[in-house]
Amino acid sequence: MNKLIFLVPIVLASLFFNSANAQQDAQYTQYMFNTMSVNPAYAGSRGQLSVTALYRSQWVGLDGSPTSQTLNLHSPIRNSRLGYGVSIVNDEIGNGTVQETYFDGVISYTIDVSQTAKLSFGLKAGGNLLNLDFNKLRNFDSEAVSGDNIENKFSPNFGIGAYYHTDKFYLGLSAPNLLETDHFDNSARESNSITFLAQERINFYAIAGYVFDLSSEFKFKPALLTKVVGGAPLQVDLSANFMYNEKFTFGAAYRWDAAVSAMAGFQISDQFMIGLAYDKETTELGSTRFNDGSFEIFLRYELMKSFQKLVSPRFF
16 A cells, blocks of 8 residues: 555656657636637627636546646627636646646737627636646655656646637637647756656647527527547537526536546526536556545636626536
8 A cells, every 4th residue: 555655646647748749738627607718709708807726636546646736717808809717737746756837928909790799719828837746746665766856847838729609609619729849857967868748749639619598597509519539539528507587507527538527516606607617537546445536626607797798608
């Protein structure tokens, strides 16, 4: 058991770094309530100031499993076609062995396609700080793993997106990070060679959804998220959510060959909404007794009617 405790952080760090062909962006089950994280063109589309905080704990039960904390804010700019947003994401693996923090600023521009349809274009610019502490890694014999630590290594990045929506339908295409960053082992300099620990590849996203009015009280929204990145399997997230009386949301999701999820949310007031999600892995990792699944919780605050009436249903 002690060996497992020391081994798991190494395995988790390897999952983060050693996919030299493709490192993927962080994933969220409740991405539909955190859309700006995958598409900068979403900024300002809800017609008012919107602030969302999200916490994700992945593979609960595994020592050193990944956690993510996200905070984003976005709003339209009054009397203009512009929107803006700010996003902060902190990812941690191995109880602080690997920590990466992203800081991004977003701006969007919206045009009216028709009386009910809008098309937005978004640009994101920012970067991330990477920290890697080899002192927290141990091998099978509980000996420290040698290597030069990485401290606050800054990597700039930028991304683009397009987002089309009506009162019932939305479609988005985006690439949130267009610059490919190589993280390498500094200790390899002595041998005059560079060993790449991870290479961040461009992640392309497509999102779509449609809201059906089943009755005066019930709405139904099927949605799709597809992520494509070179050197990694295609990721497809299918979800189906119901909304009752503009207050309760509940549904399920399936991540192709990866996980099944359950989601629920409650609109506490016109300003506040809270949501929960649980993922169960369908891979071999999910069958281990040390993995109790993944959990997410989010809280959203919106300053209602600060500028104008909502331009889209709360469902997206």
